[in-house]
Amino acid sequence: MSVIVQYCRTCGGQWFPARLMCPRCGGDDLAPRSVERGVVEQLTHLGDVVIASVACDPEPLLVARLHGTVHPGDVVELTDRPDTSGRPVAFVPPIPQEELS
Numbered sequence: 001m002s003v004i005v006q007y008c009r010t011c012g013g014q015w016f017p018a019r020l021m022c023p024r025c026g027g028d029d030l031a032p033r034s035v036e037r038g039v040v041e042q043l044t045h046l047g048d049v050v051i052a053s054v055a056c057d058p059e060p061l062l063v064a065r066l067h068g069t070v071h072p073g074d075v076v077e078l079t080d081r082p083d084t085s086g087r088p089v090a091f092v093p094p095i096p097q098e099e100l101s
């Protein structure tokens, strides 16, 4: 399981969602990169839904829907597909490709 973020080959920055150019250095040498895990930072409970900020190493900071019991500071697997395994995961829906063009 993983989430695809955008990696800048010029400065090493990572972003989500993808951009047309790097917001840090302005470069356009960008590539997709798979990120498998992150650290839960903050939780927000919206009824039965739990939304979290999840920090990847070194970046980006993702907003994800949590499944399973997860606490701030926990390392959680990232996925871009709904997961019904029952394991704790952070679900980050992929951005439709037409929104990137």
Ligand SMILES: [Zn+2]
Pocket (backbone or CB within 6 Å): 008, 009, 010, 011, 012, 013, 022, 023, 024, 025, 026, 027
């Ligand atoms: Zn850059």
